[in-house]
Amino acid sequence: MKTKFIAAVVTAVSLMGLGGCATMDRTTVGTVGGAVVGGLVGSAIGGTGATILGAGAGAYLGNQAAKR
Numbered sequence: 001m002k003t004k005f006i007a008a009v010v011t012a013v014s015l016m017g018l019g020g021c022a023t024m025d026r027t028t029v030g031t032v033g034g035a036v037v038g039g040l041v042g043s044a045i046g047g048t049g050a051t052i053l054g055a056g057a058g059a060y061l062g063n064q065a066a067k068r
Helices: 002-019 026-045 048-067
Strands: none
Touching: 002 026, 026 048
C-alpha cells in the first residue's frame, strides 16, 4: 500500500516538473520520462534494485527513442 502511494506521488511530482519545463529538448524529455516510467515498472515488479534498474533502462530507452 505504501509503495503504490509513494509511486503515485513520485509520478505526480514528475509530471508537474516535466510540464513546467517547456524549454527542455525532446531528448531530455524522453530520457526523464523513460526513467520515471521505468522506475515505476521496476517498483511494481520488485524492490529497490528493480526500481533502480528499471529507471536506468527506461532512461536509456527513452533517450534512444527520442533521438529518432
